[in-house]
Amino acid sequence: MADVNPVLLDEQLCFSIYSASKKFNHFYQSALAPFGLTYPQYIAMLVLWEKAPLTVHQLGERLELDSGTLTPLLKRLEKQGWVSRVRSQTDERQVLIHLTEMATTKRDEVYSRIGQCQTLLGMTSNEIDSMMSELVTVKEQLDTVSHQRLIAKKVDQTN
Amino acid sequence: MADVNPVLLDEQLCFSIYSASKKFNHFYQSALAPFGLTYPQYIAMLVLWEKAPLTVHQLGERLELDSGTLTPLLKRLEKQGWVSRVRSQTDERQVLIHLTEMATTKRDEVYSRIGQCQTLLGMTSNEIDSMMSELVTVKEQLDTVSHQRLIAKKVDQTN
DNA sequence: TTCCAGAGTATTGTATACAATTAAATTGCC
DNA sequence: GGCAATTTAATTGTATACAATACTCTGGAA
Numbered sequence: 001m002a003d004v005n006p007v008l009l010d011e012q013l014c015f016s017i018y019s020a021s022k023k024f025n026h027f028y029q030s031a032l033a034p035f036g037l038t039y040p041q042y043i044a045m046l047v048l049w050e051k052a053p054l055t056v057h058q059l060g061e062r063l064e065l066d067s068g069t070l071t072p073l074l075k076r077l078e079k080q081g082w083v084s085r086v087r088s089q090t091d092e093r094q095v096l097i098h099l100t101e102m103a104t105t106k107r108d109e110v111y112s113r114i115g116q117c118q119t120l121l122g123m124t125s126n127e128i129d130s131m132m133s134e135l136v137t138v139k140e141q142l143d144t145v146s147h148q149r150l151i152a153k154k155v156d157q158t159n
Numbered sequence: 160m161a162d163v164n165p166v167l168l169d170e171q172l173c174f175s176i177y178s179a180s181k182k183f184n185h186f187y188q189s190a191l192a193p194f195g196l197t198y199p200q201y202i203a204m205l206v207l208w209e210k211a212p213l214t215v216h217q218l219g220e221r222l223e224l225d226s227g228t229l230t231p232l233l234k235r236l237e238k239q240g241w242v243s244r245v246r247s248q249t250d251e252r253q254v255l256i257h258l259t260e261m262a263t264t265k266r267d268e269v270y271s272r273i274g275q276c277q278t279l280l281g282m283t284s285n286e287i288d289s290m291m292s293e294l295v296t297v298k299e300q301l302d303t304v305s306h307q308r309l310i311a312k313k314v315d316q317t318n
Numbered sequence: 319t320t321c322c323a324g325a326g327t328a329t330t331g332t333a334t335a336c337a338a339t340t341a342a343a344t345t346g347c348c
Numbered sequence: 349g350g351c352a353a354t355t356t357a358a359t360t361g362t363a364t365a366c367a368a369t370a371c372t373c374t375g376g377a378a
Contacts, residue, residue, distance in 0.1 A: 007269075009206055014180075017180045020301075024173040027301050049165075055356080068358080092343060093356040110166075111165060121301070128172050141281055197362095214326080216326060
């Protein structure tokens with residue numbers, strides 16, 4: 001253990017990303033304050049505006065969130081009039097999330113506000129694409145490594 | 160409002176970063192499970208290992224977290240034996256966060272574990288530096304823009 | 319000296335996240 | 349058709365985040 005390198009916060013990519021994520025979150029939440037949407041609520045609405053209705057599970061796959069997070073979030077969106085939660089007739093395990101008229105009406109206002117935010121960010125499409133592409137690589141590597149660790153655990157358990 | 164561009168989740172840099180942040184969080188939390196540290200607890204320990212003792216305020220400046228988050232987090236770290244919280248003698252408003260012997264003893268084990276994680280990530284120093292540098296640019300822009308919006312709000316209020 | 323504005327921490331209330339469990343409905347398989 | 353395994357949401361418990369508030373302490377001005 002004598003050959004261990006120090007780990008400095010300022011050199012950690014994870015912290016840089018964690019910090020950026022919080023700043024983005026705050027930025028959009030502030031920009032969307034007139035609509036009363038939090039950041040996670042906003043990305044849920046984005047997915048629903050792309051293609052509603054969706055089940056909780058389908059929405060969760062896009063957002064990488066489970067029902068433990070989504071159920072209360074969607075109840076709040078319902079309370080504020082953005083969505084309705086309807087138990088599916090064909091499969092009563094599922095709950096379909098529909099857009100309300102208000103959500104459909106306000107969609108372009110929100111789109112427009114986000115467009116302004118993107119302009120304020122002042123990045124070119126190329127810069128954004130490049131950065132997202134690097135992030136995809138990192139995320140894939142994290143998924144792979146997490147999966148390996150899972151396999152390793154399983155192997156350990158069989159010993 | 161007829162000239163509004165659609166906003167697609169998969170094209171949002173913010174979501175890419177939000178998603179990566181969650182994956183990193185999960186990855187490190189899993190790697191540090193033998194030590195019982197969550198990700199935010201781990202980065203707090205990193206800062207303390209660099210320079211303890213620190214006041215709650217100083218720690219919060221490094222981590223960009225306020226006492227509303229840190230106080231309960233530090234109480235949990237104290238409960239688990241990593242730190243002690245001592246009211247300052249010279250200024251009784253402040254609480255100094257000290258490392259325990261256990262924390263000092265286990266530091267290199269954690270450093271070593273994190274070193275393994277960095278290896279698993281499989282990125283070169285250059286790649287990491289480059290990405291962090293881009294993130295700094297984005298974060299500075301977000302800070303600037305948030306500040307502008309704040310100014311704008313103040314101007315609005317005077318009208 | 320007294321008083322008070324500001325600093326530092328803790329607390330409260332709201333909203334995520336996520337693991338683990340529960341409960342209900344559906345599917346497969348005999 | 350009957351039932352075990354699976355799927356889907358909801359619930360429970362723990363841990364962040366953060367705005368807003370409360371409370372204590374400090375240092376300086378009147």
